[in-house]
Amino acid sequence: MAPAGTIDVRPATAERFDDVATILGPKNPEATVCWCLSHRLDSKTNRSLVGRERREYVRELCSRQIPPGVLAYLDGEVCGWAAVAPRAEAHPFARSTKIPHVDHAPVWSVWCFRVRSGYRRRGVAQALLDGAVRFARDHGAPAIEGYPVDNHGKKVDLTMAYVGTRSMFERAGFTPAAETASVSGGFPRVLMRLDLA
Template sequence: MSFSVKPLDETTWPDFAALVERHNGVWGGCWCMAFHAKGNGAGGNRAAKQARVRDGSTHAALVFDGAACVGWCQFGPTDELPRIKHRRAYEEGLTVLPDWRITCFFIDKTRRGEGVAAAALAGALGEIARLGGGTVESYPEDTQGRKVAGAFLHNGTLAMFEKKGFRRARQIGKHRWVVATTVAPGA
């Protein structure tokens, strides 16, 4: 498949919002707000996300198939995305915070298994390079040897990250890993 990737901003907000609305707010109204500092409840998440887009305090690589937004990868500096799953285990092995976190993916339910997540990850890494690069961390799930429904892989798969050059740093859950890489600054 051939996809294009664009950053989430005011010009792409309508495309992002249309995808989220087609999926009932994503995960019960999250609107990709769960990893930000505070929750606004399902009712307030849409407005909160749109406000973050307007003021530039949220980042995502949106994947398009033609004119349709079919998925995204959320990323941002650690102070923009301070909340992560398995926090206690994460903090036990923490030596230094990364510059960037990749916290979640969402793929249109009709487009899963087509490489949208890989395109979103590549797009996020490209945006991170454009924004100055640095250390990047994420928390994917190891699916090797077991079946996991795509809808539950909001952090992506370990294999996908390793294909993009991420290395395993440490395990923080039964199947979840901290992975990291360094992205050079780019244009």
């Protein structure tokens, strides 16, 4: 169980890549796992990256001027991750037929939350969302969107909880902007939005 303390959220820069790997990487470095690329890349590119190639792709993303997400730390220990980027860079969302575009503004998206075992139910996901909002605002985003499940307080399967919940987004100041045709873990997803301008 993690010690009590303050949750600090920081950009996932190249200097913090080992922490990104702690959260997203597999125990077996040859395994082909998501690495939070499935909702960032087109399907052909996503399928073409296997094993260690996925790790190196994420390392390169962390070296860019705008890192691919944010990390949460509790008393100096990395404990969570959230993917956040301009929606135009998240290929499946930019071209989605199930999640609509509200308008033509260059909005950002926050779409994946991971919290390490032993750190759950401590407010880490909420801190990650708040940190993602600050990150997007600091980089000039006019608005930020998320696509959480509308679970009406019902338990969400841990595997599918990566999208967040409507109530989590509401606590961060987001409001519903559109219905979607997307479903996660048996629950409908709703487009939540927060204007930052």
